[in-house]
Amino acid sequence: MPTKKNRAGTLAAFIALLYYEFLWNIRKKKIIAIFIIIFAIATVQLAFTPIADAVANPPQTLQANSTFVFGGIEALTGIFLFLVGVATTMNTVSGEFESGTIVPLLTKPVSKTLVFAAKIVASVITLLAAYSFLVGYITIGGTLIYGPQDNLNLVPLGILGLTIGSMVWASVALTLGTLSKNSVLAALGSFGFYIGLLIGGTLIAAQLGASTVLFYAPGMGATGTTAACAGLERGGGQTFSTGTDGLASMLMRWVLNPGQVLNFCGFQFRASGNPTTTLLASDTFANVAFRDLWVSLVYVAGLLLLSWFAFRRSQIVES
């Protein structure tokens, strides 16, 4: 017989909760679905050029590409990060309320804070695992197909950036799910938020150019260029999304070219002729990446704090 006065260490209870969460994720097939989607996307990314070369008339010889992996990580942004993030957390809390499993869980000798913390940690680990799998697959496949790759030492930083960037959207879905206790509302609300930001961001960019307001918005953020604003219409230079979705790219470039300058340009549309382009702001990759990192972390922390507060205050009226 077990002793009645067992005192569970917080760590033991936390590990039990993590185990509970992982079984929930894995057995619910949610994570398997995410991994399959990721696998499919990465496979398309890897196979597109060789297939295009093979079917071209005349068939082309596949060229070595030492930046395939680096570029592949930078290409993972926008809706992809959103979908993976939202799929990971949309029913993390609300699913328990919907199914009624929250009742036995919250009547066990674990605090609501510990339950919530386990859910967050499990979500972060799941995202980290998903992006490690994805980037690992791209790295191995890219090396085999396109030859030796440059800057592979930056791959872990890319995985970290993808995870944090995706966690911003995961936090949005988690917060909406905790407030509404409804997974569908959490998913649709997050999508509405995403679309709203996309439209809002596009309008701001169209009216004001890469307004500094967009430095602090989640998503694609402001677009920076390595070219001078004055000659932007003539092309040249590289452009980068510097929002939370572009964190992986920014973190890798922070290490690679910390001092390189990004210019953020404004546009003034005229009734006739080309719009005039003006320089709104310029900053180094190091500063942009640092700002991007803390903006992402502030969003994650703020949203999780709100979600935690709602979770702690929640009551089970129906069961």
Add this chain to the structure above:
Amino acid sequence: MPEDRAIETHDLSKKYGDRLAVDRLNLTVASKQVHGFLGPNGAGKSTTIKMMVGLLRPTTGSLSILGRGVSGDNPKVRREIGYMPELPRFPKHLSGEELLDIYGRMYGMSKTERRGRIPELIKMVGLDGRGKDRIGKYSKGMQQRIGIAQALISDPELVILDEPSIGLDPVGMVEVRNMVKDIVKSGTTVFFSSHLLAEVQQVCDHVTVIHLGVMRYSGTLEDISSKVMARRRLVIELEKPVDGVLAALKTMKFATVEANMNTYTLHLNTREDVRAEVSRAVTGAGGVILRMQEEGGGLEDAFLSLVGKEGMA
């Protein structure tokens, strides 16, 4: 608070918007007691229990479990409680054994303790051979059983069962009842809510009746009938009406009499067995008794008088 009290509430109230679900409930449940919490559907039983286990916050009042005040999120109090919710729902992707193992870990049970306890509980609740099956494949009755098992995983001092046999067939109800009796044998305090009179009557030694959020009675099952003195009647059927019988019965101070042809109904206001006295009076007046039957006075009648007929709906 005295240590022999497992549950104590003081003016405990819960409001949902304008609706008062529980109204100034003052409840005391002694340790090692099987206490029935009886009331019709919507009486406030589940709301009260949810406040006890921390799923709901009281609007006003206070409550203590095993001598500890319950306020806010209090895992220490829950450590000593095993709770089975009404119509329990567990993660369908877990097996019964996995569920018990995870919950056991949350109670801080060691691997050795869990290895010993889980098969014991699986057997006790009649899920032998099905412990490794996913809960999603369990019937409703099996889910109730695993619900009882998870409430007992830590061998708690207090077990709270919210309508444990709701939705079960008669055989399942009997089995659940027997399980509760087994729990009681181990000296655990059991607080048991039900809207079924027969269930409470067969399992509990104490009962609290609640209706529309208000406590109507709390005491032993034996006392409830006598305190309420509800509708205890003695019905006498004679061979034929006899003039002197009614007059003889009316002289008895422990009853009021109604006559209908050859049937006489005595509404008793005593707890004594008066059948011999009545029989002598009737035969002394020349009546021949064909049938004498005592009606009412059981828990059902007491319950009816406490909650009214609308409560039985």
